[in-house]
Structure formats: structure tokens, C-alpha cells
Amino acid sequence: MKVIIIGGGWSGCAAAITAKKAGAEVALYEKTDLLLGLGNVGGIFRNNGRYTAAEELINLGAGDLIRIMDANARHKNIDFPEHNHASLYDVSKVEPDVRKYLSDLGIEVNLIARAATVEMDNRRIKAIKLQDGSLIEGDVFIDTTGSTGAMDNCSKYGNGCVMCVLRCPTFGSRVSISAKAGAADLYSERVDGTPGAFSGSCEVPKDSLSDELIKELDEKGSVVLKIPPEDVNSDKLNIKVCQQYALQQFAENLVLLDTGHIKLMSPFYPIDKLRKIPGLEKVRFMDPYAGGKGNSIRYLAAAPRTNDLKVIGVDNLFCAGEKSGFFIGHTEAICTGSLTGHNAVRFAAKMPLLVLPNETVIGDIISYSNYRLTTENGNRIRHTFSGAEYFNRMKKIGLYSTDNGEIKDKIHRLGLSDIFDKKLV
Numbered sequence: 001m002k003v004i005i006i007g008g009g010w011s012g013c014a015a016a017i018t019a020k021k022a023g024a025e026v027a028l029y030e031k032t033d034l035l036l037g038l039g040n041v042g043g044i045f046r047n048n049g050r051y052t053a054a055e056e057l058i059n060l061g062a063g064d065l066i067r068i069m070d071a072n073a074r075h076k077n078i079d080f081p082e083h084n085h086a087s088l089y090d091v092s093k094v095e096p097d098v099r100k101y102l103s104d105l106g107i108e109v110n111l112i113a114r115a116a117t118v119e120m121d122n123r124r125i126k127a128i129k130l131q132d133g134s135l136i137e138g139d140v141f142i143d144t145t146g147s148t149g150a151m152d153n154c155s156k157y158g159n160g161c162v163m164c165v166l167r168c169p170t171f172g173s174r175v176s177i178s179a180k181a182g183a184a185d186l187y188s189e190r191v192d193g194t195p196g197a198f199s200g201s202c203e204v205p206k207d208s209l210s211d212e213l214i215k216e217l218d219e220k221g222s223v224v225l226k227i228p229p230e231d232v233n234s235d236k237l238n239i240k241v242c243q244q245y246a247l248q249q250f251a252e253n254l255v256l257l258d259t260g261h262i263k264l265m266s267p268f269y270p271i272d273k274l275r276k277i278p279g280l281e282k283v284r285f286m287d288p289y290a291g292g293k294g295n296s297i298r299y300l301a302a303a304p305r306t307n308d309l310k311v312i313g314v315d316n317l318f319c320a321g322e323k324s325g326f327f328i329g330h331t332e333a334i335c336t337g338s339l340t341g342h343n344a345v346r347f348a349a350k351m352p353l354l355v356l357p358n359e360t361v362i363g364d365i366i367s368y369s370n371y372r373l374t375t376e377n378g379n380r381i382r383h384t385f386s387g388a389e390y391f392n393r394m395k396k397i398g399l400y401s402t403d404n405g406e407i408k409d410k411i412h413r414l415g416l417s418d419i420f421d422k423k424l425v
């Protein structure tokens with residue numbers, strides 16, 4: 001049984017692991033020279049409701065990537081505005097560990113291997129065709145190509161190609177495999193109806209900061225700097241992906257986080273204005289390179305899917321991560337990825353597919369995001385355990401917990417302990 005995964009971000013890596021553990025032969029194709037996609041920037045995890053989700057993953061038998069994140073954490077259990085008990089993994093160190101982990105499990109990892117299109121047999125994918133013309137056949141396929149860019153979208157709905165970590169000019173554009181297979185893409189909107197949203201943060205090199213700021217960030221993990229009143233731009237809150245940070249505090253202050261590089265919690269920031277802030281007089285951007293002017297545009301390519309993460313309209317295609325809905329986050333990508341890899345094997349083995357119950361935050365966010373798309377302006381809501389609408393829901397319905405014992409008992413009571421660790425074929 002061969003499972004083919006297209007896209008090596010956190011969701012594709014998680015899918016590869018659970019499909020392999022379930023007993024399939026697994027090959028993953030990633031267009032760039034790095035796994036983890038957007039996970040090579042970012043780094044925040046275990047903040048707010050992501051803590052509960054991480055512990056659920058561990059108890060479901062899919063804690064592999066969370067453990068790698070924990071092992072690469074530069075800071076643990078820190079707070080910054082509206083976010084509690086966050087960990088920050090080192091974005092410059094985590095990828096090689098994930099790559100080694102996948103290879104050690106026996107997963108075939110193909111880098112600089114961009115899928116250009118699909119070959120179909122009615123509603124069934126027969127093979128993916130790579131950019132070099134080779135055909136890759138499989139029994140079941142998983143689309144984890146994300147939703148970022150490509151350059152034409154960043155130009156049309158953003159401020160141009162900003163040279164982000166996905167490096168489309170070099171490795172080629174993202175391809176929506178589900179759309180190529182016949183399932184039309186769903187897209188998210190901003191509050192004014194413009195399609196897509198700006199990624200919400202940038203990275204600057206740590207050594208471009210003053211010594212005092214570096215010392216404070218090394219010690220505390222986060223620093224909050226006041227933005228001069230004449231430069232406060234609240235409009236930026238409405239255009240960004242991350243509704244969990246769309247708070248006035250993030251307009252009036254610049255939140256800096258130490259993820260190995262320094263994460264600036266703003267979608268973009270004119271460099272001359274940034275250099276007015278004490279400690280940032282010599283700062284420049286490293287991701288995206290054009291962070292003074294814009295950021296990548298996301299959420300233009302979700303696939304219609306059921307709550308077992310099978311793509312509607314294509315017989316043998318599954319999805320996860322940003323591809324499976326308007327989910328924001330590394331943890332969210334790993335949660336959906338873990339379920340989809342497991343279900344791809346169930347599908348190929350003709351076993352019933354698993355839908356995680358709503359007593360789990362993972363099951364609940366997957367079904368809630370689908371439900372929300374049926375409601376008015378539902379495509380303007382992006383979902384994350386870490387804040388905004390979905391975290392409020394978690395708290396309201398009693399799903400938020402930081403009690404490891406309680407989470408373990410719940411997964412045990414539901415009969416789901418280590419389910420993703422079990423061999424199916």
C-alpha cells in the first residue's frame with residue numbers, strides 16, 4: 001500500500017508519520033530544499049489552547065513532532081500579551097531533527113520535487129506528475145501543499161512577492177493538488193471581502209538588535225516595545241491572518257519573541273519607522289526579505305472535505321493543515337496531518353475512517369471549522385487553538401485544559417489512547 005504526500009510542511013510531516021506507523025509505504029514530495037514549510041518561521045506552540053491540543057496528540061500516539069518541538073524549545077512556559085504558557089522552538093534548529101526522524105522511520109523524503117499536476121482515472125488520482133515529468137503512482141494521496149502564495153496571489157492580493165521562506169521564484173509556485181483533481185478551492189476573506197490574508201509576523205536577525213534587547217530576549221523570551229503614537233496603524237489588524245493577535249495591544253506595541261531569530265509580531269513594518277524604536281536602530285528583515293513592505297498572502301486554497309479529512313469529489317485524496325480549512329498554526333497542522341495520514345491507510349485498507357469526537361479539541365476544531373463555512377461570512381474566520389473565536393469556544397464548552405492527567409484520562413475514556421501508534425496493515 002503506497003501513500004503519496006505532496007507538501008512537506010508540519011501537516012505533511014505529521015501525515016507521513018501516522019501513515020507509516022499504520023503500516024503503509026510512504027513517500028513525501030516537497031518542492032523546496034527544506035521540510036516544514038512555514039514551520040521554518042514562526043515557532044510559537046503550547047500557547048493557550050494549543051497546550052491542550054499538544055497533550056491530546058501525545059495521548060493519541062502522535063506526539064512525535066511535539067516532542068521534537070519541545071526538545072528544540074529555546075523558551076518554555078512564557079507569557080506575552082493575551083498568550084499564556086507559550087513555548088518557542090528554535091526555528092533555525094528544528095528542521096534537521098524532523099528530517100532525520102522521518103528518514104529513520106523509513107519514510108521516503110523527496111526534496112526539490114515539485115508536483116506540477118495529477119493524472120486522473122475518472123474521480124481517482126492515478127499519479128502525480130512532477131515538474132521534471134516523472135509520474136509517481138500511489139494508492140492514496142494526501143494534499144498538504146498549504147495555502148500560501150503563489151507569487152501571482154501575493155501580487156494580486158498583497159504587496160508583491162516578498163521573498164518568503166517558500167521561495168517560489170526558485171522552487172516554483174504552490175500547486176493546489178485538490179483543484180487539479182477537480183475539487184474547487186475554497187478561499188478565506190478579510191473583513192472587507194478581499195480574498196486571502198497577510199501573514200502576521202516577520203523575522204529579523206537577532207544580532208541586528210542592541211545588546212540590551214538581545215540580553216532581555218535571551219532571559220525572558222519576549223519583549224514588548226512601545227510604538228511611537230504617530231506610527232500606530234490599527235488598520236493592519238484587519239488584514240492579517242492571525243486573528244488571535246488582532247488586538248489593540250498589538251497595534252500600539254511591538255511584541256518581539258526569541259525563536260532563534262527574532263519574531264516581530266507585525267505583518268510588515270516600514271524599516272525607517274522600525275529603526276526609530278530604541279534598540280532597533282540597525283534592524284533589517286530576514287523573513288520575508290521584503291518585510292518592510294509586505295508579507296505572504298495565505299488562505300486562498302482550502303479543499304472541501306469531510307470531518308475524516310477526505311477531499312469531497314475525489315475518490316482517493318485526503319488533505320490536512322491549511323489545505324484542510326482556514327487553520328492557523330504548526331500545532332493545528334500536526335493535528336490535522338496526524339488524522340489524515342492515519343485515515344489514508346484506513347481508506348486504502350477499506351476500513352471505516354476515523355472521525356475524532358467533539359470531546360477532543362482536535363475533533364471539535366475540525367468539525368467546527370466545517371460547520372462555520374456553512375454560516376454567514378464563515379469564510380472570514382480563521383481557526384486556531386491559540387486565540388480568537390475558536391479559543392473562546394474551547395473555554396466556553398470546557399475543552400481548554402492544561403491538566404495533563406485530565407487530558408490523558410479523557411483520551412483513555414474515549415478509547416483513543418495511542419490510536420495513531422497502532423499498525424493497521
Ligand SMILES: Cc1cc2nc3c(=O)[nH]c(=O)nc-3n(C[C@H](O)[C@H](O)[C@H](O)COP(=O)(O)OP(=O)(O)OC[C@H]3O[C@@H](n4cnc5c(N)ncnc54)[C@H](O)[C@@H]3O)c2cc1C
Nearest residue numbers: 007009011031037038042043044115146175321322329330
Ligand atoms: C511568518 C509566519 C509566522 C508564523 N508563526 C507561527 C507561530 O509562531 N506558531 C504557529 O503555530 N504558527 C505560525 N504560523 C502559521 C503556521 O506556520 C502554518 O499555519 C502551518 O505551519 C501550516 O502548515 P502546513 O503544513 O499546512 O502548510 P505549509 O507550511 O505551507 O507547507 C506546505 C508545503 O507544501 C509545499 N508545496 C506546495 N506546493 C507544492 C507542490 N506542488 N509540490 C511539492 N510541494 C509543494 C510547500 O513548499 C510547503 O513546504 C506562521 C506563519 C507564517 C507565514
